[in-house]
Amino acid sequence: MTRLLVISAATRPTSSGRPVAEWVVGQARDHGAFEVAPVDLAELALPFLDEPEYASTGNYAHQHTRDWSALVDSADAVVFVLPMYNGGFTAPFKNAVDFLYREWQGKPVGLVSYSAGGTGGAPAARMLLPVLTQLGMLPAERSVAIAGINGLVGDGGFNAPEGLAAELAGVLDDVAALVKEPVAA
Template identity: 45%
Template sequence: MVQPRLQIIIGSTRPGRRGHAIASWFHAHALAHAGFAPELVDLAEIGLPLLDEPRPPQQGRYENEHTRRWSEIARAADAYVWVVPEYNHSYNAATKNALDYLAKEWVGKPVAFVGYGGVAAGARAVQALLPVVTSLGMVPAAHAVQMPSIRRSFTDDGTFEAAPGLQESATRVLDELRRLTVALSAAPGAVPLV
């Protein structure tokens, strides 16, 4: 069986963000897990402007090159992990914007989250994203990796060091995503991962 492609999407585009280091940690963990062929996708590098397509994404008739490029990237994945910060009791605008750009590319694919920020550990961001990804036809995992008080998790040079329990949480998420990915690829009408 071919290794399913897992995109670990860095949802924050803010200068000074912590999401890139957290996503890099999760990417390394996914490589060691060996259930996927993981790749990092950085929304800051993709550089999507505020949604500027004249037609609804459900039509799939994209006029802008940045949208076509984003569509190709997202379409290539079999599963997703969004690494999202919690801003003001919810998720950030760049994440919502990137999700809203596309429609058919998301349908029938499993998704999980790594949430971070403050005492809520990104839980409110993840909870707010669940109805969004569900309405886009994605299949959310039951578990998420949640990181409280992340400032203590960084060394002076900016390296992320996972707190106790985070490795196990990441493994649980990857195991569940793998099960979902295999099950969904075997569903009638799905393209198998062979």
């Protein structure tokens, strides 16, 4: 079965994204095409990039990089659940991406963004696309942007607005199709 990493890109201890990522994990499991593994960047706690050699060499001096490499290598596809800060993707997330190179290549990727404002973080997802294609990843045609995140997250977790589950299913369908028949980036 296709192994999908759902990577929560948030690192703040009070992140609103964590319940969103948990919801995405549940939806991806229900989708049926994937064996789903949740990943929380806050738990990984990677330092700022501290590898002496380029990631493209695959020569990693640090155990945290080797662990991160093995985790991404273990997956056939990924979904990033990412917040928007100041109109773009976040620094800790880009740092985690930059740690690796070959591990990302050819990997289908779905994007679920969120923000406090009305864009749902779509600008952050758009900003990310050239990075992903540079890495040879295969972005899903569709993406999900969740606006007004602060009003959707509470004690009961993430309260998904009507229609969002269907939107996410579309992204997951795209990712599953790209795993079967990859299209060059």
